[in-house]
Amino acid sequence: MDHMASGNGLSASQGGYRLASKDTTLLSGEQAAYRFTVTGPDGKPLTDFAVDQTKRMHFYAIRSDLTGFQHVHPTMAADGTWSADLSTLTPGSWRMFASFTPNTGTGKGDDFVLSRTVAVSGNAVKTPLPAPATSTQADGYTVTVRGEPMAGMAHPLTVSIAKAGKPVTDLEPYLDTYAHLTAFHEGDAAFAHLHPTTKVSGDNGGPDLSFHAELPTSGNWRLFLQFQTGGKLHTAALTLRVG
Structure with missing residues (x-):
């Protein structure tokens, strides 16, 4: 659970x-x-x-x-x-x-x-945080996030996954869900786990996945979505602006 x-x-x-x-x-x-x-x-x-x-x-x-x-x-x-x-x-x-x-x-x-x-150890070189966006690419997949969460309020987020312009419907269960979503806040790296609400039934998940988002602080959050197809784990990242 x-x-x-x-x-x-x-x-x-x-x-x-x-x-x-x-x-x-x-x-x-x-x-x-x-x-x-x-x-x-x-x-x-x-x-x-x-x-x-x-x-x-x-x-x-x-x-x-x-x-x-x-x-x-x-x-x-x-x-x-x-x-x-x-x-x-x-x-x-x-x-x-x-x-x-x-x-x-x-x-x-x-x-x-x-x-x-x-x-x-070593010489650290800071990488600028990518600008907020609604979609990103990972391993040939396009991941799109819909929703406008407000700080401290529960809000639904929808993640859609496509490949070559076609909706993906062969997501496999990963950790008892079709996608695992984690977020970190810019500046302090505060942690948030966005909880999936889409029911899992077999190796036919997608293309749309629902999440319960409750991000406590306004600002930019870096989202990391992990999902699995054909036995391979993919990780997609994008920046989400929270008002």
Whole structure:
């Protein structure tokens, strides 16, 4: 089941739960493993997590200029240490987000998004955020977003996917949905997960997908849409202006 996480994810602690990691720096230009634990209100590493969208932990890495987006599903050792295998990172400041639901303790059933920053070695070159747009291209697909959300208000968004000018109708389920949509706010990289409302039934999703959007802050948000066709995962990104 897809839940609504509280908060903007910009803190390492919330409700007695804390994201802890000794990895404060990572090397650029090579794959890296980010290791972390989630401690509970008792100060001990949490090892019992509920499954949400087929995974016990969703992990996101995003650079401060909102480039380099990665969404991975780390593995946990018996002692509660998680390891997130990341692709090559470019130099700069990155924020690492852990999204999870405790399956025990005082926070059982509640959704948390916690984060820490990591410095990646090298000369950082900032990439300007692309201007707001209603459509973007990814792997030959055209992704179009319709809707005009207002800050702090629930608002529907519709995403349409086409290829070569024709509507796509062969989307495959990915994490119990036809598309996974994540947003980050320009300036502070605040996190928001936009929740799908389209029912999943077989490998025939599309072309139109509905989402429940509740973006707390006005300004530019960078949206990352992940969808799957033919067993391949595609990631499309665009900038959405929120009034």
